[in-house]
Amino acid sequence: MERDQLRETLHRRGMRMTPQRQLVLDALLELEHATPEQVHQRVQVSTPTVNITTIYRTLELLESLGLVRHTHLGHGAPNYSVHEHRHVHLVCHHCGNVIEAPCEEMEELRGTLRARYGFALDVSHLALSGTCRNCLGETS
Known part of the structure; x- marks a missing residue:
């Protein structure tokens, strides 16, 4: 906006x-x-x-x-x-790096949660914690 x-x-x-x-x-x-x-x-x-x-x-x-x-x-x-979140935040709990992944990456999980639990996931308001490629020591 x-x-x-x-x-x-x-x-x-x-x-x-x-x-x-x-x-x-x-x-x-x-x-x-x-x-x-x-x-x-x-x-x-x-x-x-x-x-x-x-x-x-x-x-x-x-x-x-x-x-x-x-x-x-x-x-x-x-x-x-101020921008609508059209991505999921992937937060490295080691270095603090934040990666923005497309919301579409969560479609399968969204469908599973809806079918099994009747829960509608708002992926635009989501941050997932984990370890980034650099901290894992991966090159690709």
């Missing part, structure tokens, strides 16, 4: 684009995937008076409006993005 689309979405929902919301959205557009702390660091470069509580509240509001999404990539803080 571009800035104008985000502003329009807020206005349609009876909200205005505050300077803080704009700063958070700008940071997310630049960073693509970011924790609240990373957003805070980026925002503080231009506006040091914005505190971390404002960042968290703004991210929660924007997520409740469907403007941002979050994914847990490990044990730490969630990562937020």
Whole structure:
């Protein structure tokens, strides 16, 4: 989503684009995937008076409006993005590398979970933990 689309979405929902919301959205557009702390660091470069509580509240509001999404990539803080997640995050628990795999890779699992358990998996909100090729020592 571009800035104008985000502003329009807020206005349609009876909200205005505050300077803080704009700063958070700008940071997310630049960073693509970011924790609240990373957003805070980026925002503080231009506006040091914005505190971390404002960042968290703004991210929660924007997520409740469907403007941002979050994914847990490990044990730490969630990562937020303004872009719809059309991939599964594969997180190496050794080096922290994050690989983005197409959601289609999970179709068989999605079908199995639906058939056996009546569970509809949202793969766009999924992060899998494991070991990457480099940490396994594989070359291909």
